[in-house]
Amino acid sequence: MTDATSGRGGVTSRRRGRPPRTESADTRDRILDAAREEFSERGYEKTSVRGIAKAAGVDSALVHHYFGTKEQVFEAAVEVAFAPALKVRDAVIEGPLDGVGERMTRTIFGLWENPVTRKPLLAIVRSAVNNEAAAAVFRRLVSAQLLRRIAGEIDAPDAELRAELAAAQLVGIAMMRYVIKIEPIASADPEQIIARVAPVVQGHLTGRYATDE
Amino acid sequence: MTDATSGRGGVTSRRRGRPPRTESADTRDRILDAAREEFSERGYEKTSVRGIAKAAGVDSALVHHYFGTKEQVFEAAVEVAFAPALKVRDAVIEGPLDGVGERMTRTIFGLWENPVTRKPLLAIVRSAVNNEAAAAVFRRLVSAQLLRRIAGEIDAPDAELRAELAAAQLVGIAMMRYVIKIEPIASADPEQIIARVAPVVQGHLTGRYATDE
Numbered sequence: 001m002t003d004a005t006s007g008r009g010g011v012t013s014r015r016r017g018r019p020p021r022t023e024s025a026d027t028r029d030r031i032l033d034a035a036r037e038e039f040s041e042r043g044y045e046k047t048s049v050r051g052i053a054k055a056a057g058v059d060s061a062l063v064h065h066y067f068g069t070k071e072q073v074f075e076a077a078v079e080v081a082f083a084p085a086l087k088v089r090d091a092v093i094e095g096p097l098d099g100v101g102e103r104m105t106r107t108i109f110g111l112w113e114n115p116v117t118r119k120p121l122l123a124i125v126r127s128a129v130n131n132e133a134a135a136a137v138f139r140r141l142v143s144a145q146l147l148r149r150i151a152g153e154i155d156a157p158d159a160e161l162r163a164e165l166a167a168a169q170l171v172g173i174a175m176m177r178y179v180i181k182i183e184p185i186a187s188a189d190p191e192q193i194i195a196r197v198a199p200v201v202q203g204h205l206t207g208r209y210a211t212d213e
Numbered sequence: 214m215t216d217a218t219s220g221r222g223g224v225t226s227r228r229r230g231r232p233p234r235t236e237s238a239d240t241r242d243r244i245l246d247a248a249r250e251e252f253s254e255r256g257y258e259k260t261s262v263r264g265i266a267k268a269a270g271v272d273s274a275l276v277h278h279y280f281g282t283k284e285q286v287f288e289a290a291v292e293v294a295f296a297p298a299l300k301v302r303d304a305v306i307e308g309p310l311d312g313v314g315e316r317m318t319r320t321i322f323g324l325w326e327n328p329v330t331r332k333p334l335l336a337i338v339r340s341a342v343n344n345e346a347a348a349a350v351f352r353r354l355v356s357a358q359l360l361r362r363i364a365g366e367i368d369a370p371d372a373e374l375r376a377e378l379a380a381a382q383l384v385g386i387a388m389m390r391y392v393i394k395i396e397p398i399a400s401a402d403p404e405q406i407i408a409r410v411a412p413v414v415q416g417h418l419t420g421r422y423a424t425d426e
C-alpha cells in the first residue's frame with residue numbers, strides 16, 4: 001500500500017486520476033465498512049461523509065473521490081448487502097416454482113438472522129423510512145433488482161404486485177422482529193415463523209385469487 | 214380564552230396548578246396538532262419541544278406543563294391516531310370470527326388512506342424505526358392496546374404470535390405503499406390489495422397450521 005491515494009495526505013495530487021483497482025481495494029473496503037457502520041447506527045440523515053471518512057481514517061476528499069455524493073456512498077455501502085440478496089434471488093429463481101415461497105422466506109430470514117448482513121439491512125430500513133434519497137436507493141435495489149426478477153419467473157399479468165405482496169409479508173416481519181422488536185415475534189423460533197409464512201409467500205406468488213376470472 | 218395558561222406569558226404563575234380542562238382544551242389541541250406535524254415531517258430525533266411550542270405559538274414551558282417530556286408529548290400526539298385504531302379494534306373484535314381478517318385489513322387500510330390519520334401513522338413509523346423511546350411507545354400502543362386485544366378473541370395458545378404475523382402483513386404493505394412508495398403496490402387499487410390480503414390476515418389469525426398437532 002504505497003500508492004499515494006491509500007493514505008490520508010495523498011489525495012489532492014491524485015484527485016482526478018483513478019488509482020489502480022488492486023492497490024485501492026483495501027481503502028475502498030475500509031470506507032464501505034465505516035459507511036455501513038455509520039448508516040446503520042445513525043440513519044441516513046445524521047450520517048455525514050466527514051464522519052464516515054473519520055471512522056475509516058481517511059480524508060473526506062478520498063471518500064468523494066471513490067464514491068461521489070453521500071447518496072452514492074450509501075448506495076455502494078448497502079449494495080454489499082445485496083450481493084447475498086442477489087444470490088438469494090438466484091436461489092429463489094432456480095428450483096421448482098412450488099417451493100419458491102419457502103426459498104424466498106428462508107433466504108430473507110437468513111440475511112436478517114446473520115449479524116453481518118443484518119447491519120446493512122437495518123441501515124437501509126432506518127434510512128429509507130426517513131429520507132427520500134435513501135428510499136430511492138431502496139426502490140432501485142429491492143424493487144428493480146430483486147422483486148422484478150422474481151416476478152419475471154411468475155406467469156401472471158400481475159406478477160410484480162404478487163412479488164410485492166409477498167415481500168410485504170417479509171418486510172413487516174423484519175420491522176416487528178428486528179427493528180421495533182415486539183414480543184413474542186421478536187423472540188420466536190425462526191423455524192416456527194418460516195413454517196407459517198412460507199405458505200403465505202407462496203400463495204401471493206403463485207396462488208389463485210378469488211378475484212381471478 | 215382569558216385563562217392565564219392559554220397564552221404565551223401566563224405559564225410561570227400557574228405552572229404547578231393544572232388549568233381547568235375546558236379552558237385549556239384548545240391550547241392542548243393546538244400543541245398536539247403541532248406535535249403531529251413536527252414528528253411526521255421530521256421524525257422523533259429531529260423534533261424538539263421548543264420547535265413544537267414555536268409551531269403552536271406557545272412557550273416551551275407550557276408544552277412541558279401539559280405533557281411532560283418529549284417522549285410523553287410524542288405518546289400523546291400519536292395516541293390520537295389510536296383513537297380511531299381503537300375503534301378499529303372494537304370493530305375488528307365485534308362480529309363473526311370468520312370475517313375478522315377482512316375487518317382488520319379494511320380498517321387498517323382506512324386509517325392509512327385517510328390523510329388525517331396517515332400523518333400520525335407516518336410519524337409513528339418514521340420515529341419508531343430510528344429511536345428507542347419512540348419504539349417503546351409503538352410497542353405499548355400497537356402491541357399492548359391493539360394486537361393483544363385482538364389476540365384475546367382468538368382461541369389458540371399462540372394467539373399473540375398469530376396477531377403479530379397478521380399485523381406484519383399489513384405493516385409491510387404500509388411500508389412499501391405509503392412510506393417507501395414502491396410501484397406497482399403504491400398505486401394499486403386498495404380493493405385489489407384488500408381482496409388479496411384479507412384472506413392472508415384471516416389465515417394467520419384463525420387458520421390451522423401444518424405444524425399444529
